[in-house]
Amino acid sequence: MDLNTVTDLVPTADPADWREGDAWLAGGTVLFSYGSGSLRRLLDVTSAGWPALTVTDAGLEIAATCTVAQLYAFPQDPGSAPVRDSWRALDLVRPCCDSFVASFKIWNTSTVGGNVATSLPAGPMTSLTAALDGVAEVWGPSGARRTQPVAELVTGDMCNTLGPGELLRAIRVPAAALRARTAFRRLSLTNLGRSGVLLIGRRDADDDGGELVLTVTASTRRPVQLRFAPGAHPDAAALSAAIDAAIPADLYHDDIHGLPAWRRDMTYRLAEEIRRELLDRTDGGRR
Numbered sequence: 001m002d003l004n005t006v007t008d009l010v011p012t013a014d015p016a017d018w019r020e021g022d023a024w025l026a027g028g029t030v031l032f033s034y035g036s037g038s039l040r041r042l043l044d045v046t047s048a049g050w051p052a053l054t055v056t057d058a059g060l061e062i063a064a065t066c067t068v069a070q071l072y073a074f075p076q077d078p079g080s081a082p083v084r085d086s087w088r089a090l091d092l093v094r095p096c097c098d099s100f101v102a103s104f105k106i107w108n109t110s111t112v113g114g115n116v117a118t119s120l121p122a123g124p125m126t127s128l129t130a131a132l133d134g135v136a137e138v139w140g141p142s143g144a145r146r147t148q149p150v151a152e153l154v155t156g157d158m159c160n161t162l163g164p165g166e167l168l169r170a171i172r173v174p175a176a177a178l179r180a181r182t183a184f185r186r187l188s189l190t191n192l193g194r195s196g197v198l199l200i201g202r203r204d205a206d207d208d209g210g211e212l213v214l215t216v217t218a219s220t221r222r223p224v225q226l227r228f229a230p231g232a233h234p235d236a237a238a239l240s241a242a243i244d245a246a247i248p249a250d251l252y253h254d255d256i257h258g259l260p261a262w263r264r265d266m267t268y269r270l271a272e273e274i275r276r277e278l279l280d281r282t283d284g285g286r287r
């Protein structure tokens, strides 16, 4: 795709350098495939040299520039060895990366930050980080810094709260969520198609509160989270009622990857599968 209005490629991750007509460039898999008739400069954030993945006492910091390939490798690479056994939710990393049905080129260049900033309903990095209560760190052109849960940063199909010139720096995933037991369900209309429905359930360890969290993505235009405290784990009817309340009919996404009615039906079905998987017999009903 030609970007023949672009005259400069600037290696910077400093929002103070941003001006009208600029776009942050990460892997470029959206920018170079969708094109633009108005961009003047691309600000290349991959020049920042941020470490892709950093394990801290608080959890995992994922740099915006972390590629899908780097994230996919993480559960098996030496950097995750000290936490591998206790961070059970790392099991989600590979299925989420695999949901990104992508060529070798896209796999190795596209970034976690670029995926979240693009904010497609079927953005698998949005699914992963929202489901694990990831918090985005955002840098603004005026020097202001803010944080926001990924589940709230993405507000619709290719819509988010990032203002002009704001840069997504990193996503921090809390250790408590990483210790959780998880369940993953995804459906696509075709074998190698984009996700039409993607649900992730998380049951936190009892010493982390024991909460049950269900995150709906791909079937809805933005992430939707349902949270159930340990004393209020739902039975099938309560879960269904909670989905009714949280997802109005017009929030189901409608595009070539699935009709809203199909996405809705599959959301209820997969949510119930996850509920059963994560709630064992001793607390399978409302307590």
Ligand SMILES: Cc1cc2nc3c(=O)[nH]c(=O)nc-3n(C[C@H](O)[C@H](O)[C@H](O)COP(=O)(O)OP(=O)(O)OC[C@H]3O[C@@H](n4cnc5c(N)ncnc54)[C@H](O)[C@@H]3O)c2cc1C
Residues within 6 Å of the ligand: 023, 024, 025, 026, 027, 028, 029, 030, 031, 032, 033, 045, 064, 065, 099, 100, 101, 102, 103, 106, 109, 110, 111, 112, 113, 114, 115, 116, 117, 118, 120, 122, 123, 124, 162, 166, 167, 168, 169, 194, 195
């Ligand atoms: C064949 C193919 C299949 C694809 N499949 C999927 C799919 O299944 N699901 C899906 O979600 N996407 C898909 N995509 C779209 C795209 O590849 C991904 O969304 C990708 O993750 C974008 O990341 P990137 O690093 O390449 O972003 P870029 O193209 O570099 O940037 C995308 C947008 O995000 C902005 N941006 C990038 N980094 C930052 C940052 N740190 N802070 C603020 N803004 C930023 C850019 O300015 C631009 O507007 C596909 C694309 C192709 C070509």
